[in-house]
Structures are given as C-alpha cells and as structure tokens.
Amino acid sequence: MSINRRDFLRIAGFGAVLGLSGASVAATVKKEIEAAGPFKPDPRGLTAKRWGMAIDMSKLKSDAEIQKCVDACHQVHNVPEVDPDHPQQEIKWIWPESYEHAFPGNEGEFMSPHFKHMPFLVLCNHCENPPCVRVCPTKATFKRKTDGIVMMDMHRCIGCRFCMAACPYGARSFNFRDPRPFIKKDLNLEFPTRTKGVVEKCTFCYERLAKGVQPACAEVSNGAIVFGDLEDSNSEVRKVIDTNFTIRRKPELGTQPSVYYVIGGKDHD
Amino acid sequence: MYDSGKIIAGLVIFIVIATLPFTLNLGKAVAKPSPSIDTPTINQMAKKQCVESKDHMKTTHMQMLNEWRDEVVRDGNRLYIATDGKEYNMSLQNTCMHCHSNKSKFCDECHNFVAVKPYCWDCHIAPKEGV
Numbered sequence: 001m002s003i004n005r006r007d008f009l010r011i012a013g014f015g016a017v018l019g020l021s022g023a024s025v026a027a028t029v030k031k032e033i034e035a036a037g038p039f040k041p042d043p044r045g046l047t048a049k050r051w052g053m054a055i056d057m058s059k060l061k062s063d064a065e066i067q068k069c070v071d072a073c074h075q076v077h078n079v080p081e082v083d084p085d086h087p088q089q090e091i092k093w094i095w096p097e098s099y100e101h102a103f104p105g106n107e108g109e110f111m112s113p114h115f116k117h118m119p120f121l122v123l124c125n126h127c128e129n130p131p132c133v134r135v136c137p138t139k140a141t142f143k144r145k146t147d148g149i150v151m152m153d154m155h156r157c158i159g160c161r162f163c164m165a166a167c168p169y170g171a172r173s174f175n176f177r178d179p180r181p182f183i184k185k186d187l188n189l190e191f192p193t194r195t196k197g198v199v200e201k202c203t204f205c206y207e208r209l210a211k212g213v214q215p216a217c218a219e220v221s222n223g224a225i226v227f228g229d230l231e232d233s234n235s236e237v238r239k240v241i242d243t244n245f246t247i248r249r250k251p252e253l254g255t256q257p258s259v260y261y262v263i264g265g266k267d268h269d
Numbered sequence: 270m271y272d273s274g275k276i277i278a279g280l281v282i283f284i285v286i287a288t289l290p291f292t293l294n295l296g297k298a299v300a301k302p303s304p305s306i307d308t309p310t311i312n313q314m315a316k317k318q319c320v321e322s323k324d325h326m327k328t329t330h331m332q333m334l335n336e337w338r339d340e341v342v343r344d345g346n347r348l349y350i351a352t353d354g355k356e357y358n359m360s361l362q363n364t365c366m367h368c369h370s371n372k373s374k375f376c377d378e379c380h381n382f383v384a385v386k387p388y389c390w391d392c393h394i395a396p397k398e399g400v
Contacts, residue, residue: 039350045347155342190362
C-alpha cells in the first residue's frame with residue numbers, strides 16, 4: 001500500500017486535531033471529578049460577597065466598653081496575655097489605639113480634645129488588596145475568594161514575619177514563645193491555641209460565621225460594631241455607612257480596608 | 270594485604286557496634302500497640318462506627334486529616350459527607366476528640382510505637398483525661 005504526501009499530511013492533521021481536543025475534554029472532565037469531593041459548607045453559615053464592619057465610635061464611650069469587646073475576642077480565640085515585662089511580645093487581635101496612631105496624618109494642630117484622646121477600637125482591616133497576602137511566601141495568609149476574609153492558615157505559617165512588615169496597620173502579632181502558659185484560665189476548648197513561631201491576627205471570626213453567629217466583638221458591642229456584607233446595598237452595615245460620615249485607616253495606601261469608623265455619629269441614648 | 274590483622278579486627282569491631290541495636294534486642298518481644306476505644310462517648314454508641322470504616326481510618330486517617338484541614342481552613346467547607354451518607358463537622362478538636370477523648374491511649378499508643386510525632390497538639394487542645 002502506498003500513500004502520497006498529500007494524503008499523509010491530511011491524515012496526520014486530522015489525527016492531531018482529534019488528539020488535542022480529546023486531551024482537553026479529558027482534562028476538564030478530570031478537573032470536575034476532582035473538584036466535587038465529599039465536602040460542603042455548613043448550611044447554618046452566614047455568607048457574603050465581602051464582609052465588612054462599621055464601628056460607631058459615639059457608641060463606644062468608655063474604656064470599659066472597648067475592653068469588653070477586646071476581652072470577648074481574646075477569650076473565644078485563646079489569645080494569650082503575655083508577660084508585662086516584655087511588651088514587644090504582646091499578642092493582640094483587636095485593641096484600643098489613640099487617634100494619632102490609628103489615623104496618622106489626619107491629626108490637626110488644633111483638634112477636639114475629645115477625639116484626640118478617645119481610644120479607637122482597631123483590628124485587622126481585611127483589605128480588598130491585602131499587602132500581607134502579597135508577601136507571604138507560603139500562602140499561609142490568603143484572601144478567601146468567597147467572602148474576602150484575610151485568613152491565616154497556621155499549618156503553613158513558617159514565622160518569617162514578612163506579613164508583619166507589610167501590614168500598614170500593625171494588625172499582626174508574632175508568637176515569640178509558646179503562648180499556652182499565658183492564656184488566662186478560661187480556655188475555649190472548641191478553638192485551638194497557637195504555637196511558638198507563627199503569626200496571628202483577627203480572622204473576622206470565620207469559625208463563628210460558619211455556625212451562623214456574628215463575630216464576638218460585634219455581639220458584645222451593644223450595636224456599636226455593625227458587621228455585614230459591604231457588597232449588599234441593603235445590608236445593615238451599608239445602611240450605617242450610607243447614612244453617616246465614615247473614615248477608614250490609611251486609605252491613601254490603596255489597600256481598601258473593610259473596616260469603617262463612624263465619627264461623631266448621632267449620640268444614641 | 271598489609272596490616273590485615275588490624276583491618277579485620279577493626280571490621281569485626283565495627284560490625285559488632287553497628288549491629289548492637291539488633292543483637293541487644295534479639296528475642297525480646299516488644300508489646301504491640303493496642304489503641305483503646307474505651308471512652309464514655311464511644312461506649313454509649315449502639316454501633317461503634319467511626320466516620321469511615323475501621324480499616325480505612327487505620328490506613329488513611331493522616332491523609333484524611335490533611336484533607337479536612339485544607340477544606341476547612343482554605344475552602345470553608347466544614348461538613349464531610351461520609352460514604353454511608355452521614356454528615357460530620359470536620360474538626361479534630363470538636364469531632365474526632367469528642368469521641369476519642371483518650372488521646373494517650375488512642376493516638377499516642379501507635380504514634381509512640383512507630384516514633385512519629387504529629388504536631389497537631391502544639392495548637393489543638395487535647396481533651397482532659399482522667400477527670
């Protein structure tokens with residue numbers, strides 16, 4: 001049997017097209033099979049396109065009210081209270097900060113002493129464009145595609161602290177020592193602690209959202225902290241932002257923080 | 270061969286030292302690990318059934334835990350649908366250790382025998398035992 005050059009090229013061309021299309025179909029089918037594992041999210045969980053927070057500072061009047069939010073968070077997440085002799089080893093997820101430190105560059109030469117000395121409640125801003133995620137070499141810190149939470153995967157953190165250098169808000173703390181001996185006696189047995197050599201921060205209570213519960217700080221804030229979906233124009237948090245003057249921390253850096261501060265809002269009761 | 274006496278003597282000494290761990294333990298039977306499932310929660314179960322079959326858990330619990338970890342932390346999937354259709358909350362601390370509340374008699378028994386040190390308990394809180 002003989003075959004001329006034209007027929008050979010024709011058959012070879014058809015063969016190549018068939019082979020390539022078959023391979024791509026097989027690849028997509030394989031991908032689909034792999035994606036559908038025996039896993040699914042908890043139906044009780046709260047979902048959003050992008051979680052965010054509005055903190056109404058007029059409702060957080062005293063240090064005690066702020067401390068209540070801090071304590072609630074630190075208790076459910078087993079955050080240690082480190083040795084006061086080593087303040088540089090402090091671990092914090094949410095904490096009070098002075099105006100000039102929370103909003104540097106915005107302080108006036110003359111400004112209301114009330115605002116100047118008021119403690120502001122600050123935490124991880126869960127930025128739209130998080131610099132910590134860009135620098136993490138192991139993807140231990142990452143932004144969840146589903147709801148925009150900037151998460152920490154403690155299993156992957158190697159403790160390089162690039163994220164701490166990258167975060168412009170100081171929202172991250174490093175475990176210089178084993179934190180367990182420094183956790184107050186009421187340990188939350190449903191949540192892990194951390195280990196020596198990992199970085200930790202606020203996670204917008206992802207473990208509570210999965211159960212359908214609001215974040216711990218919002219729950220005890222008597223309505224001062226409103227948590228919800230920033231992309232949903234009917235959400236409670238958007239109503240607060242739409243009807244009040246709000247500021248964000250260091251917006252000039254382009255990180256697009258998801259935590260808004262209501263300043264000088266109406267004084268409710 | 271030059272210095273054959275010294276070389277052979279040296280080789281014999283080397284072989285004796287190198288095989289010392291084996292010769293010293295020769296004939297001694299090491300107790301086999303026997304992980305216990307004797308906990309209050311498991312004893313109350315009508316059918317003592319883990320998430321998957323016993324053999325499957327025995328051989329692949331480590332891969333399963335890694336898979337669960339990534340699903341929960343990275344993808345936000347918290348429920349595992351077992352082969353028998355039951356759904357479980359994927360949590361070492363709240364699901365596994367809820368039944369297997371005897372870490373020292375369950376986890377450590379085999380892990381110590383094969384000298385593996387999983388770092389689970391650096392962060393995850395093991396249930397209190399003997400209370």
